[in-house]
Amino acid sequence: MLVHNWRLKLSALGLAVLLWALVQTEPTNRETFSQVPVRVQIADTGWTTSGPPSPSSIEVRLGGPPREILRLAQEGASIRIPVGSVGSRDTLITLRREWVQLGERSGLSVESLSPPDVRISFEPAQTRLVPVSMRLLSRIRDHLALASDIEISPRLVRVRGPESRLEGLDSVPLEPFDLSDITRSGAFTVPVDTSGLLGASVVPGTATLGIRVEELVERVLDEIPVEAVADAGEAVVVVEPASVQVRLSGARSIVTSLDPERLRVWVPAEFLEGMAPGEERLLRVRVEGVPALVTAVPGTERVTVRRAIDQDGGPGSQGPP
Numbered sequence: 001m002l003v004h005n006w007r008l009k010l011s012a013l014g015l016a017v018l019l020w021a022l023v024q025t026e027p028t029n030r031e032t033f034s035q036v037p038v039r040v041q042i043a044d045t046g047w048t049t050s051g052p053p054s055p056s057s058i059e060v061r062l063g064g065p066p067r068e069i070l071r072l073a074q075e076g077a078s079i080r081i082p083v084g085s086v087g088s089r090d091t092l093i094t095l096r097r098e099w100v101q102l103g104e105r106s107g108l109s110v111e112s113l114s115p116p117d118v119r120i121s122f123e124p125a126q127t128r129l130v131p132v133s134m135r136l137l138s139r140i141r142d143h144l145a146l147a148s149d150i151e152i153s154p155r156l157v158r159v160r161g162p163e164s165r166l167e168g169l170d171s172v173p174l175e176p177f178d179l180s181d182i183t184r185s186g187a188f189t190v191p192v193d194t195s196g197l198l199g200a201s202v203v204p205g206t207a208t209l210g211i212r213v214e215e216l217v218e219r220v221l222d223e224i225p226v227e228a229v230a231d232a233g234e235a236v237v238v239v240e241p242a243s244v245q246v247r248l249s250g251a252r253s254i255v256t257s258l259d260p261e262r263l264r265v266w267v268p269a270e271f272l273e274g275m276a277p278g279e280e281r282l283l284r285v286r287v288e289g290v291p292a293l294v295t296a297v298p299g300t301e302r303v304t305v306r307r308a309i310d311q312d313g314g315p316g317s318q319g320p321p
Contacts, residue, residue, distance in 0.1 A: 161200025
């Protein structure tokens with residue numbers, strides 16, 4: 001069997017030896033990588049870094065095959081400092097070459113690190129459950145309307161970081177979400193904004209916004225009475241006009257199901273204070289009983305209110321029962 005196809009086997013062996021020789025004789029290059037990020041990995045759960053290392057990046061000089069150096073330049077290198085236990089709040093650590101993360105690159109060697117030391121500040125760690133807050137941009141497209149409040153899940157995230165940064169932290173914001181991008185109902189994943197939480201970690205790192213939209217519709221309600229009630233013992237007031245039109249706009253299911261009896265158009269009592277008998281005032285009305293996410297606009301925003309000269313204000317007058 002050894003002599004079967006011996007010429008082919010000999011050729012394959014010769015090719016293998018040639019390739020090995022080429023690899024062994026491949027020239028070695030030296031390259032300096034600047035701005036290699038320094039990362040700290042702490043095993044002591046009672047502590048965390050109070051800020052980035054100083055410096056936060058270093059210069060690494062590597063030697064090895066040009067092709068491997070080129071690949072590493074494309075993928076990026078880093079140096080990871082393992083900290084088993086924290087002895088003091090401020091520590092100067094001498095860097096080791098084996099801490100440089102070279103990925104799967106073979107044949108590379110770390111020749112030098114500059115500077116050789118970094119300073120790391122530590123701080124007791126704290127873990128808290130913190131509410132998530134939304135940041136909404138723009139508004140829903142003109143032909144759509146929110147049919148329910150936006151639901152956020154989870155409502156709380158676990159934040160771990162330096163005590164000084166977590167003190168007074170009442171919420172963690174999400175990245176801004178543009179409502180004008182919404183074309184239909186759905187669940188939308190939004191990352192947590194950690195830009196203000198340097199040195200802290202957040203779990204989970206995303207939240208889901210549940211958004212339900214419907215067609216925007218309008219509905220006009222006519223002859224809604226206007227209330228203006230005088231205080232006890234004072235002459236009644238007369239309102240002109242005695243009723244107004246109210247225009248509603250919002251999601252179809254909410255607007256079409258609204259009972260007009262829920263609406264109340266009225267003049268606040270404080271607007272009537274100090275009115276002398278026979279005095280007239282042009283006053284703004286308020287609309288109550290409007291469901292959330294529905295806009296109500298009265299056809300007349302201001303009405304004329306006149307204090308009656310006597311207790312009997314005549315037609316259109318209103319007063320205590």
